[in-house]
Amino acid sequence: MAQKLVIVESPAKARTLNKILGRSYTIKASLGHVRDLPRTSLGVNIDKDFTPKYVIPQRKRKVIREIKEAASKASSIYLATDPDREGEAISWHLVAAAKLDADKVPVRRVVFHEITKEAVEKAFQTPHSIDMNLVNAQQARRILDRLVGYKLSPLLWQKVQRGLSAGRVQSVAVRMIADREQEIQDFNPKEYWTIEVELAPLEEQEAKFRAKLVASADGTKLNISDENKANKIAADLEKATYFVKSIQSKQIARQPAPPFITSTLQQEAWRKLHFTAKHTMAVAQQLYEGLPLGEEGSVGLITYMRTDSTHVAASAIAEVRDFIAKKYGGDFLPSKPRVFARKAKWAQEAHEAIRPTKIYREPEQIKPFLNRDQLKLYQLIWRRMVAS
Known part of the structure; x- marks a missing residue:
């Protein structure tokens, strides 16, 4: 009897799904993307709506052959790649690279956000087609990465160091860091001093605490700009008598942080x-x-x-x-x-x-x-x- 074929990205994910789905399913791993833009050329036709030209890397040809062979024996095919832009694009590339013909064998997309029995079974009960909006979003990002990085990265190798890369995100981030570093270099540092006092109640000398001087006696903000001024204030504070002017207490409620993104x-x-x-x-x-x-x-x-x-x-x-x-x-x-x-x-x-x-x-x-x-x-x- 023909089995149902499930395609995922990794062997680890395949093992977990195999335990959940059982023997009536054959699970194959694509080991990530099976098609990409060529490494030796731009791979984007700028004059024709930025159409990408995809190739199958040499190292992925064996994977594609194995998937084709498994697909030829399958009664149905499920694309169970990750539930995001990259996962959707991998599924789309798999269909094209392995020439999966939905007219001959049903090819469906299944999406789950956790690999548990309940989530996986629900996903397989409600399969759907590939979401081309997500695929196009991934393609747009990939093309932008190539347009920015393909010309700039070799320039970095010549001017800075081989192995460096430029891209859609990191180049902007580097510019922000460079601008901030320039602000730091342009900053004119000014000398300032702070004074802290160690205090304790007369009747309970063990209950010590530290207090920071933040204002003068009349409430104006202190600006201690040199060592002489700091030493004079410190000398005055050593002779001073301290008392508690007021005590304020209040209850505060602290909310926990939300779950992680x-x-x-x-x-x-x-x-x-x-x-x-x-x-x-x-x-x-x-x-x-x-x-x-x-x-x-x-x-x-x-x-x-x-x-x-x-x-x-x-x-x-x-x-x-x-x-x-x-x-x-x-x-x-x-x-x-x-x-x-x-x-x-x-x-x-x-x-x-x-x-x-x-x-x-x-x-x-x-x-x-x-x-x-x-x-x-x-x-x-x-x-x-x-x-x-």
């Missing part, structure tokens, strides 16, 4: 774990695509890591609230779930925030199966989701 995950991973953005995304990709958890087999541990939305599925919110109530008690649970405002104007609400696929899968429970960096990042994501 791509940018905030990268920022927090750098701040707390000293992971570069590139390393953060590489480790997150491993957690998303699935890791072997002993008898459970390969399991997707987090939702898709490229997202600009703080939205969380209602079922996931209910699971987290149930977990908090059972583990920590009802006192630690707000009366109703928090709702975080959408900050990005073009945030894709169909996507979810980055969260664990199962909150009951605590970091300590899966610690034996993860390497150090995988555990650190999973723990960061897990804690943020519970806190939010």
